[in-house]
Amino acid sequence: NGTPQSSPLYPKARDVLQSLWARPEYLLGVATGKSRRGLDILLDKHGLRDYFITAQCADVHPSKPHPAMLQAALAETGIAAKNAVMIGDTQFDMEMAGAAGVHAIGVTWGYHEVDRLVCADYIANDFVQIPSILNTLWQEAA
Incomplete structure (x- = not known):
């Protein structure tokens, strides 16, 4: 139901x-299979809305792995x-990243x-690894 306890x-x-x-x-942005309503509830309940300047949802775009959201x-x-960079937890996230031509980090x-995350450029096993993976990715891309 989008509460911090349920999500x-x-x-x-x-x-x-x-x-x-x-x-x-x-x-930062979000590209999610959730509906706009579901995402809005989740972001508001966790106080995260201000972190993201773009939010793309499945109710206005084709389903992943179609690249439309990205x-x-x-x-x-x-x-x-x-x-x-697309940071995601599914094969479809990684395939969407590839289809859109963006880097991919699988979690x-x-x-x-x-x-199932074989299309990822990098794999993160813990949330705290993401900043260092991003640093590495941008150093390699430079």
């Missing part, structure tokens, strides 16, 4: 989101695909097992 944050999620949001070179987020933010604490 808890993963450990360290808030800390990592706060640290990424605080970096002016990062713009393409809309890129268009809304003015970010080039080569400068964007092992979500819906799909790690062997």
Whole structure:
């Protein structure tokens, strides 16, 4: 039902989101299979709405792995695909990233097992690994 109790944050999620949001070179967005209503409830209940400058939902885009959600987020933010990253927990997230031409970080604490995240450029086993993976990714891309 979108309450913090029914949809808890993963450990360290808030800390990592706060640290990424605080970096002016990062713009955060959401591309989710949730409905707009479901996402709005979740973001509001956890006090996360202000972290994200774009939020793309399944009720206005084709389902993942179609790249439309990421393409809309890129268009809304003015970010080039080569400068964007999809962080996701499913094979469909990784395939969507590939279809949109963005980098992909698969996370092992979500819906799909790690062997289904083979399209990911990097794998994170813990939320706190994401900032260092992003640093590595951007160093390699430079």
